[in-house]
Amino acid sequence: MVCGGFSCSKNCLCALNLLYTLVSLLLIGIAAWGIGFGLISSLRVVGVVIAVGIFLFLIALVGLIGAVKHHQVLLFFYMIILLLVFIVQFSVSCACLALNQDQQGQLLEVGWNNTASARNDLQRNLNCCGFRSYNPNDTCLASCNKMAHKCLPCAPIIEAYAGEVLRFVGGIGLFFSFTEILGVWLTYRYRNQKDPRANPSAFL
Secondary structure: OOOOOHHHHHHHHHHHHHHHHHHHHHHHHHHHHHHHOOOOOOHHHHHHHHHHHHHHHHHHHHHHHHHHHOOHHHHHHHHHHHHHHHHHHHHHHHHHHHOOHHHHHHHHHHHHHHOHHHHHHHHHHHOOOOOOOOOOOOOOOOHHHHOOOOOOOOHHHHHHHHHHHHHHHHHHHHHHHHHHHHHHHHHHHHHOOOOOOOOHHHOO
């Protein structure tokens, strides 16, 4: 049977959702690993990563059940949700790739000022204090501050990697956004195909 057939569409859709399942479990595992080794203490950051992982897992589960059962309603909702996720993810990925250095610096400074726990993690892991300057009255968990050494500001260190990280995140986001539009197309095609093993009169 050619790849445009019922079985091939079903198998491709199942494989795609298994990939999403693995990615979702990987996200949850990375968050748990970060907490376990003390690399991340920000409950907000961990909560967002775990929430994204659980959301992706639920989407993949809906798609997998819909593909196996050829369930029209589940496949319809899966297709709509995947399309919405594609629009959001494609927009965010393009924005990550389009940011220049000044915009990256402004975005990093906003995140620095609004996330105290993540700020403490960065200062401790990067051994720096303050974003562009350090106020001695502020809390800094870096080892250089505990040893009464002069600490470097964190902005140059973060900005040195910010461009690479944003390009990496944008590239990964674009890759998965195209897998999502592929999933929408496969789902639409699969929903309109008839199971050759089913009773022809029971299809509609």
